[in-house]
Structures are given as C-alpha cells and as structure tokens.
Amino acid sequence: MSRVVQPVNAVNERMTGNNGAVHISAKADYGMRALLELVAAYRIDPLQLIKGEAIATAQQVPVKFLEGILRQLRQSGIVASQRGAEGGYRLDRDPSDVTIADVVRALDGPLAAVRGNRPEDVEYPGASEHLREVWIAVRAAMRHVLEGISLEDVALNKLPSDVTELLAEPGAWQRRKP
Amino acid sequence: MSRVVQPVNAVNERMTGNNGAVHISAKADYGMRALLELVAAYRIDPLQLIKGEAIATAQQVPVKFLEGILRQLRQSGIVASQRGAEGGYRLDRDPSDVTIADVVRALDGPLAAVRGNRPEDVEYPGASEHLREVWIAVRAAMRHVLEGISLEDVALNKLPSDVTELLAEPGAWQRRKP
DNA sequence: CTATTTCCTAGTAAGTCAATAGTAAAAGTA
DNA sequence: TACTTTTACTATTGACTTACTAGGAAATAG
Numbered sequence: 001m002s003r004v005v006q007p008v009n010a011v012n013e014r015m016t017g018n019n020g021a022v023h024i025s026a027k028a029d030y031g032m033r034a035l036l037e038l039v040a041a042y043r044i045d046p047l048q049l050i051k052g053e054a055i056a057t058a059q060q061v062p063v064k065f066l067e068g069i070l071r072q073l074r075q076s077g078i079v080a081s082q083r084g085a086e087g088g089y090r091l092d093r094d095p096s097d098v099t100i101a102d103v104v105r106a107l108d109g110p111l112a113a114v115r116g117n118r119p120e121d122v123e124y125p126g127a128s129e130h131l132r133e134v135w136i137a138v139r140a141a142m143r144h145v146l147e148g149i150s151l152e153d154v155a156l157n158k159l160p161s162d163v164t165e166l167l168a169e170p171g172a173w174q175r176r177k178p
Numbered sequence: 179m180s181r182v183v184q185p186v187n188a189v190n191e192r193m194t195g196n197n198g199a200v201h202i203s204a205k206a207d208y209g210m211r212a213l214l215e216l217v218a219a220y221r222i223d224p225l226q227l228i229k230g231e232a233i234a235t236a237q238q239v240p241v242k243f244l245e246g247i248l249r250q251l252r253q254s255g256i257v258a259s260q261r262g263a264e265g266g267y268r269l270d271r272d273p274s275d276v277t278i279a280d281v282v283r284a285l286d287g288p289l290a291a292v293r294g295n296r297p298e299d300v301e302y303p304g305a306s307e308h309l310r311e312v313w314i315a316v317r318a319a320m321r322h323v324l325e326g327i328s329l330e331d332v333a334l335n336k337l338p339s340d341v342t343e344l345l346a347e348p349g350a351w352q353r354r355k356p
Numbered sequence: 357c358t359a360t361t362t363c364c365t366a367g368t369a370a371g372t373c374a375a376t377a378g379t380a381a382a383a384g385t386a
Numbered sequence: 387t388a389c390t391t392t393t394a395c396t397a398t399t400g401a402c403t404t405a406c407t408a409g410g411a412a413a414t415a416g
Contacts, residue, residue, distance in 0.1 A: 020282065020283070020286050020287050020288040020289045020290055020291055021200055021201065021202060021203075021206065021282050021286060021289055021290070021320065021324075022199055022200050022289060022290040022291070022316060022317065022320055023199065023201065023290075023291050024199060024290075024291065024292040024293065024297075024313055024316075025199075025293065025404075025405090026293045026404075026405060026406085027404090027405085028199065029292055029293050029300075029309075032306065032309055032312075033302065033305075033306040033309065036305040036306040036309065037304070037305045037306070039305065040304075040305045051360095051361070051362095052361080052362075053361085058303070058304055058305070059302075059303060059304070059305075059306060060303065062405085062406065062407085064406075064407060064408080065405065065406055065407085067362075067363080068363095068364090068406095070362090071362080071363065071364080074362095074363095081361095081362065081363090082361085082362080082413090082414080083360090083361055083362040083363075083412070083413040083414060084359095084360065084361055084362075084412090084413050084414025084415060085359065085360040085361065085414060085415045085416075086360080086361085086414075086415060086416095087360075087361045087362060087413085087414070087415090088361080088362085089362085100312060104198065104199050105198070105354070108197070108198050108199060109197065109198050110198040110353065110354075111198045111199055111200060111354075112198055112199070112200040112201075112202075113197050113198055113200070113201050113202065114202040114207055115202065115203065115204045115207050115374095116197065118353055119202075120351055120352070120353070122207075124211065124237075125236070125237060125238065126215070126218075126236055126237070127211070127214040127215045127217065127218045127236070127237075127333070128210065128211040128214040128215070128237060128332075129335075130332055130333075130335040131207075131210055131211065131214065131332060133332075133335075133337065133345060134210075134278060134327060134332055134337075135202055136345060136350060136351060137323055137327075137337070137341045137344045137345055137350075138200060138202075138320070138323055138324070139200065139350075140344040140345065140347055140350045141319045141320065141322070141323045141344055142199065142200050142316070142319065142320070143354075144319070144344070144347075145315055145316055145319045146199075146316070149312060149315075154306075154308055154309060154311075154312055155305070155308075157307075157308040157311075159311065159312075159315070163315045166315045166318040166319055166322070167311060167314060167315055167318065169318055169322075172314060172315075172317075172318045173298055173314060174298070175288065175296055175298070176283070176288075176289075176321075177283070197403085203373075203374090204373075204374060204375085205373085205374085229391095229392070229393095230392080230393075231392085240374080240375065240376085242375075242376060242377080243374065243375055243376085245393075245394080245395095246375090246394095246395090248393085249393080249394065249395080252393095252394095259392095259393060259394090260382090260383075260392085260393080261381070261382040261383060261391090261392055261393040261394075262381090262382050262383025262384055262390090262391060262392055262393075263383060263384045263385070263390065263391040263392065264383075264384060264385095264391080264392085265382085265383070265384085265391075265392045265393060266392075266393085267393085293405095357416105358415100358416090359414100359415090359416090360413100360414085360415085360416105361412100361413085361414085361415105362411105362412085362413075362414100363410100363411075363412070363413090364409105364410090364411075364412095365408105365409095365410090365411100366407100366408085366409090367406105367407080367408080367409105368405100368406085368407080368408105369404105369405095369406090369407105370403105370404085370405090370406105371402105371403085371404075371405100372401105372402085372403075372404090373400105373401085373402080373403090374399100374400095374401090374402100375398105375399085375400095375401105376397100376398080376399075376400105377396100377397085377398080377399100378395105378396090378397090378398105379394100379395085379396085379397105380393105380394075380395075380396100381392100381393085381394070381395095382391100382392085382393080382394090383390100383391085383392085383393100384389105384390085384391080384392100385388100385389080385390080385391095386387100386388085386389080386390100
C-alpha cells in the first residue's frame with residue numbers, strides 16, 4: 001500500500017488567484033526547509049549524509065520534487081551529495097555562510113524583476129520618469145533582508161537585529177485588509 | 179500580412195525563465211505609470227479628466243489592457259471615471275494619500291505570499307520551526323518600503339529618506355551575479 | 357551481482373499572465 | 387431623437403510557469 005504524501009497546507013484556503021508582488025515559491029520554501037534539516041545534521045557532524053527520503057518525510061514534502069530541488073542546490077555549490085547505498089546529502093558550506101538570498105537565487109533566479117526584466121533595465125517616459133528608482137529600492141530592501149539572514153540564523157532563531165526590529169513593528173503579524 | 183504588436187521592452191533580453199521572489203507584474207507597472215500621468219494632470223486641475231487612449235499613448239501601453247487596469251483602480255477607490263464624450267479618468271484621492279502598496283494590492287492582491295498562502299498561515303515542523311519569521315520579516319520589509327512611498331513622492335522625485343538610503347547603498351544599481 | 361540511492365530527462369495537468377475582441381451602457385452634441 | 391464618443395464588462399486566447407510525477411541511467415556499498 002502506498003501513502004500519498006500531502007503537501008503541508010495544501011488543503012487550507014489559498015489566496016485568491018492573484019499572487020502579490022512577493023511570492024515565495026514551493027521550490028524556495030521546500031528548499032529552505034530541506035537545508036534547515038541539513039543544518040541540524042551538520043551541527044552534529046558536518047560530513048554526515050542525510051537521505052532525500054528522510055528529509056522529505058521530516059518536512060512532509062513530495063520526495064521526487066525535493067530531489068530536483070536538492071540537485072539544483074548541489075549545482076549551486078550549497079549542498080554536496082553522494083550516490084549509492086549509504087549515500088545522501090549534506091551541506092557543502094558552513095551554515096553561517098549561506099544566506100537566504102543564496103538559496104532563493106539558486107532555486108528561483110534573480111531576486112527581483114519588473115515585467116520579466118531587471119529593474120535597472122526598464123525605462124520610463126515622461127511622467128513616470130522616476131519609477132525605476134522605486135523598483136530599485138524594492139530590490140535593495142529585499143536584498144538587505146535576504147542577504148542579511150544566514151541558515152544558521154534561522155536554525156538558531158537568532159535573526160539580525162534590524163530584522164527583529166521589522167518583526168516587532170505593530171501589525172507585522174497581521175494581514176492588512178480583512 | 180499582419181504585423182504583430184510588440185509590447186514595450188519585449189525585445190530586450192528577458193530574464194531566464196525563472197521569475198525571482200519579487201515580481202512587479204505588467205499590471206502593477208502599467209498601473210503605476212497611468213497613475214503618474216493622472217498625478218501630473220491632477221496638479222494642474224484635480225478634476226481634469228484624461229482619456230484612456232491619451233494615457234496609453236503617453237506611456238506606450240496597450241490601450242485595452244490599460245482599460246482593465248484603470249477599472250480595477252476605480253473599483254479600489256483610487257481613480258474616478260466618467261463615460262461618454264468628454265469622459266475620462268482622474269485621481270479620486272490626493273496623490274500624497276495613495277501609496278505604492280495601495281496600487282500593488284489593488285492590482286495584484288496581497289503583497290506577499292508563501293506557496294500561495296499568507297505568510298502567517300504556513301506552519302513548519304521540526305528543524306524549520308522558525309522559517310515563518312523570515313517570511314513575515316520579508317513582508318514587513320516590503321510593506322515598509324511600499325507603504326512609505328506615495329504617488330506624490332514619485333512624481334516629485336522626493337522619496338523618503340530611508341528609501342534614498344537604500345538607493346545609496348553600494349551596488350544597489352548593479353545586479354549581483356554576472 | 358544486488359540493493360540502494362542520487363542523477364537526469366521528459367512529460368503533464370492546472371493555472372496564470374498579458375493581452376485582444378466584441379458588445380453594452382452612459383454621456384455629451386446636433 | 388439620432389449619433390458619436392468614451393468607459394464598463396465579459397469572454398477568449400496563446401504562451402508560459404508551476405508543481406509536480408514517471409521511468410530509467412549511473413554510481414556506490416556490501
């Protein structure tokens with residue numbers, strides 16, 4: 001008998017068709033979770049190998065999909081792997097050296113895009129002359145957060161102070177419009 | 179023989195299949211540009227009506243697509259419109275009162291999503307326990323920037339000081355990986 | 357050789373994005 | 387009233403993306 005693995009939260013109310021400006025894809029989300037499992041192992045023994053299957057069940061993620069993600073992470077030099085019996089995956093860099101931006105870029109490409117183009121490439125005529133600065137600032141803000149947090153920070157729940165300040169802002173945990 | 183109409187910038191090198199975590203959609207981009215045209219008119223006469231066609235040609239945007247965008251902005255109370263000859267669109271709120279976050283939410287929905295869900299709704303088992311805080315912080319950073327900039331700020335090129343600080347950061351205008 | 361485990365290619369169903377087409381409804385003009 | 391202009395709305399389209407799944411090749415240990 002085979003059990004169908006249900007992605008976590010697949011049942012819950014998804015958002016209405018529209019995906020807002022920031023979208024953390026399943027790849028980025030699953031990838032981060034897999035890496036955090038590898039960090040936990042790394043802290044016991046940096047060379048310890050963990051099997052894809054074990055990561056998948058620990059994080060309740062589809063195993064074949066995860067395999068592809070882990071391969072991308074290996075091609076980016078974040079993860080190392082070994083095939084065959086007794087094979088598996090491990091971190092290939094120190095957890096304090098891998099940022100969330102590294103992970104997102106490895107799995108989803110450049111952090112920010114405007115209509116599919118890089119923010120610095122779009123040009124605006126007349127009245128919208130200065131719109132480009134806005135998108136550049138958005139990307140800079142994104143970089144500031146994502147390049148400032150390492151896997152170790154998340155694993156140990158010790159986020160940088162400017163990030164915890166963001167979290168302490170009133171309403172940070174609530175959605176804006178009911 | 180029929181000529182295919184090319185959207186502006188469609189020719190330039192688009193990004194490689196992957197769209198990163200932040201994506202400013204055509205709707206959000208065109209919508210901001212249309213609104214900046216309306217701001218320019220508003221500063222002469224707050225009740226002046228501008229035709230969709232005029233906005234479309236000024237900003238080089240497909241007119242029928244723009245119509246739908248302007249309708250959404252009207253339904254969100256940002257724009258007012260009048261039908262018939264001598265009709266058109268105008269801002270329905272003061273430019274200093276409309277933030278970029280308002281515009282993006284009106285056109286693309288909630289600012290941030292994780293796998294289609296709101297960041298506060300996702301739950302993480304075991305090693306990824308604290309990942310949610312990261313996504314909440316990402317959303318908070320996004321809000322901080324987009325809710326802090328008004329249409330007036332962009333039109334007059336007077337961005338808030340914390341935003342100009344972001345733009346002054348070294349490398350803010352360059353892409354990360356060549 | 358056999359069992360295990362990663363590596364890789366291909367495929368697919370559902371959905372989204374960026375538009376376009378066509379018609380109805382409102383408002384002004386003659 | 388008739389006619390023109392302009393927005394409002396619905397439906398449709400083609401290309402693409404997302405989130406997977408299937409199946410086999412290649413490596414490694416015993």
